[in-house]
Amino acid sequence: MQTNLTVIVLTHNEELNIEECLRSLVPLKCRIVVVDSGSTDKTLEIVQNHKVEIYNHEFNNYGDQRNWAQQNTGIETDWVLHIDADERLNKVLCENIINVLMDNSNSEIDGYLISRRTIFMGKFIRYGGHYPVYHNRMFRIAKGMCETRLYDQHFIVDGIVEKLSGDIIDVTDDLDDWFNRHMKWAEMEAEQILGKNKKNKLVESKLGGTSIERRRWMKNNLYYKMPLFLRCLIYFGYRYFVRLGVLDGYKGLIFHFLHGFWYRFKVDTCILKKKLNWV
Numbered sequence: 001m002q003t004n005l006t007v008i009v010l011t012h013n014e015e016l017n018i019e020e021c022l023r024s025l026v027p028l029k030c031r032i033v034v035v036d037s038g039s040t041d042k043t044l045e046i047v048q049n050h051k052v053e054i055y056n057h058e059f060n061n062y063g064d065q066r067n068w069a070q071q072n073t074g075i076e077t078d079w080v081l082h083i084d085a086d087e088r089l090n091k092v093l094c095e096n097i098i099n100v101l102m103d104n105s106n107s108e109i110d111g112y113l114i115s116r117r118t119i120f121m122g123k124f125i126r127y128g129g130h131y132p133v134y135h136n137r138m139f140r141i142a143k144g145m146c147e148t149r150l151y152d153q154h155f156i157v158d159g160i161v162e163k164l165s166g167d168i169i170d171v172t173d174d175l176d177d178w179f180n181r182h183m184k185w186a187e188m189e190a191e192q193i194l195g196k197n198k199k200n201k202l203v204e205s206k207l208g209g210t211s212i213e214r215r216r217w218m219k220n221n222l223y224y225k226m227p228l229f230l231r232c233l234i235y236f237g238y239r240y241f242v243r244l245g246v247l248d249g250y251k252g253l254i255f256h257f258l259h260g261f262w263y264r265f266k267v268d269t270c271i272l273k274k275k276l277n278w279v
Contacts, residue, residue, distance in 0.1 A: 003101050005030040005079045006141075008069045009052075012059065014085035015042040016174055022050045024088035024169075028097060031077060035069045043085075061188070063148035066155075070141060081138040082146075082155065086171060090117075093166025097138065100164065110159025111139030113211075117167040120255040121175075128245025128256050134163060134211055147202050151188040152219075154203045154212055161210075182263050190270035193224065228272060232264035 007025055011018060011034055018034075025032055032052040036044060037059035047054055055073055059065055066082055079101065083089070089097075093114065100106055115132035118125040125131060136144065136155040147153040172178050205220050206213040223231055236257065239245050245256040272278075 001029070003028055003030045003098060004077045005081060005097070005101055005138075006073075006075045006077045007032045007081045007083065008066065008073075009034050009083055009085055010062070010065055010069070011036045011039055011043050011047070011085045013039050013041045013043060015039075015046060016177065017086040017171070018043055018046050020171070021083065021085050021088050022047070022052065024090075024094070025083075027091070027094040028089075030081075031075075033069060033073045033075070035065060035073070037065065061148065061150050061153075063146040063153040066146040066153075067148070070145070075141055078140055078142075079138060080141045080144070083137065083168060084170075087116075088169050088171065090167045090169055093164070093168065096164050096166050108160055109162055110143040111136055111155075111157035111161040112164040113161055114138060114164050115167050117169045118255070119169055119171045121173060121251050123249065123251035123255070125248055125252055125255055127243060127247045127252065128239045128260065129243040130245075132167075135168075136161060136212070137168065138164070149202065150192045151185055152192070154216075156203060178258070182258075183266065186263060186266040186270050189267050190274055193267075193271060194274055228268040229265065232261050232268060235264055236261035 005028060007028065007030055009018075009021060009032065022032065032050070033055065034047050034052050035055045035057055036047075037057060044054065053073070055069070057065065057068055057072075070080060081097070100109075100112070113134035114137045115134050117132075118130055136157050139155065139157045139161075140159070143159045144155050144157045146155050203216050204213050205217040207217045208214075209217070223235065226234065239260045240253075240256050245252055245260070248256065
């Protein structure tokens with residue numbers, strides 16, 4: 001019996017990740033929709049070996065692509081779950097998703113916050129404020145949508161949201177792939193910061209709100225108010241020493257340096273380049 005859930009997976013040249021992603025979804029016994037944006041590697045060849053439905057749509061930004069997938073792939077289930085191709089669900093999360101779908105007593109709940117667990121070069125990144133970090137990923141399709149920001153977009157759920165036990169596992173084993181993604185995202189975030197992608201329906205920025213709203217408030221009202229380049233150094237120090245990222249070992253040092261300093265430095269470089277009209 002198929003569960004009352006549709007899973008949406010976005011792909012573009014994900015041959016290294018998509019197999020494990022799709023395998024992790026098998027226990028859910030649900031409809032799986034893959035929306036591809038012109039993959040030129042073996043992604044689609046791998047996907048075709050699984051019981052999924054494949055759609056093709058030109059990529060503009062993540063928010064638009066996710067919303068297009070919700071609105072144009074014939075979803076008839078009440079619930080939708082969004083995951084990325086480099087992510088997979090752990091066993092506990094699958095079991096709890098099935099339980100809430102079968103439990104008729106949760107009719108007032110419209111969405112679930114799910115924690116993301118980062119595995120970097122085989123190492124679980126536990127510290128540095130990186131776990132647990134919760135995201136709206138599963139919700140009633142009539143109640144949720146994605147922000148149309150260029151970067152750091154979140155799903156917005158109009159209703160009651162609760163936390164769900166279990167993790168979405170984000171795996172990074174290929175550093176070249178990691179760098180390629182973050183180079184692209186740095187450009188997107190720089191454009192977002194400079195106000196070139198201001199659209200409505202954004203997650204509120206509230207210090208006293210949800211964990212997502214607090215993070216947005218801290219980013220907008222603290223981090224972005226600090227000087228370029230200095231802020232990424234301060235952030236890395238805060239994350240690595242104050243939030244105990246040092247306890248993640250040498251692989252954790254690589255991760256926190258790249259994610260907490262190098263990436264933020266790259267964003268600031270892109271901002272300066274755009275402000276000064278550098279080629």
